Amino acid sequence: GAVVSQHPSRVICKSGTSVKIECRSLDFQATTMFWYRQFPKQSLMLMATSNEGSKATYEQGVEKDKFLINHASLTLSTLTVTSAHPEDSSFYICSAGRTGRGTDTQYFGPGTRLTVL
């Protein structure tokens, strides 16, 4: 299998707080992990690409100082939304590329629904 977990599945926070989301590949090693954001009735938007042991590559328009990504091991990447505001409320989904099979096959985590009050 290729199982990816995310934690938490849902979080509600006050404006100005920071939120950390964890993404884990449970049964395989992932050289590359990806973070997406999805607003209602829209498709997935890639935020950043995370490679183990190196800095993340952010897509144009994504603030790297606001969305901190750490990929400390081959099975764990974290996304921290710093000083969250209501406009950051969204569905955040990570995916993992399976090492050895190329990174183009991605397996998605179940997502984290963030609501900022």
Place this chain on the structure above:
Amino acid sequence: QKEVEQNSGPLSVPEGAIASLNCTYSDRVSQSFFWYRQYSGKSPELIMSIYSNGDKEDGRFTAQLNKASQYVSLLIRDSQPSDSATYLCAVAGGTSYGKLTFGQGTILTVHP
């Protein structure tokens, strides 16, 4: 022109019919093509991947790829109400190696 285009639908088919979902892409050197299914409020689930021209079958699903026409499709045979979801076409390789570019998704409704 969008990089990956899908008919947003909604596409409505009766139970037991064949549902046909289409996707075109603009990057001619794309190498990998995927269909994901996404239920409302859930994350995408990989259904099919296809890399070579022609057909690839997996159960009730058949993916078709035509690189010359830059076209990929998904056929769902014997459609079931549980197939009702948004189907996302994704393309990788070429100038965006390692990244997936998604279409906007096609909403499929299978009615009993």
